Amino acid sequence: xxxxxxxxxxxxxxxxxxxxxxxxxxxxxxxxxxxxxxxxxxxxxxxxxxxxxxxxxxxxxxxxxxxxxxxxxxxxxxxxxxxxxxxxxxxxxxxxxxxxxxxxxxxxxxx
Numbered sequence: 001x002x003x004x005x006x007x008x009x010x011x012x013x014x015x016x017x018x019x020x021x022x023x024x025x026x027x028x029x030x031x032x033x034x035x036x037x038x039x040x041x042x043x044x045x046x047x048x049x050x051x052x053x054x055x056x057x058x059x060x061x062x063x064x065x066x067x068x069x070x071x072x073x074x075x076x077x078x079x080x081x082x083x084x085x086x087x088x089x090x091x092x093x094x095x096x097x098x099x100x101x102x103x104x105x106x107x108x109x110x111x
Contacts, residue, residue, distance in 0.1 A: 001102065003055065006086030007040040007047040011054075016046065048085070055083065062104070 079092035
């Protein structure tokens, strides 16, 4: 499963500015322009950790426990979830539990 727009899901708490895209021609050539970001982007050094915090908080709300040995492994009484950046694998002996999880995540607009 892929988490849509993963890094944009987490809020941005600090001011982050980026240079204007190549080809941008401002009408006022005396000033240099930058953009202030309202959301995180892929490629920013600041993006992965806040997304992980956002995602793991959501997992905890669904009664998953983070593994002591691997912070990307979440354990639930009925299933295991493994995350890699913005992709997830759910494993369960009962396929209907995975279906319920996917429906729950779709309802929350996370995937």
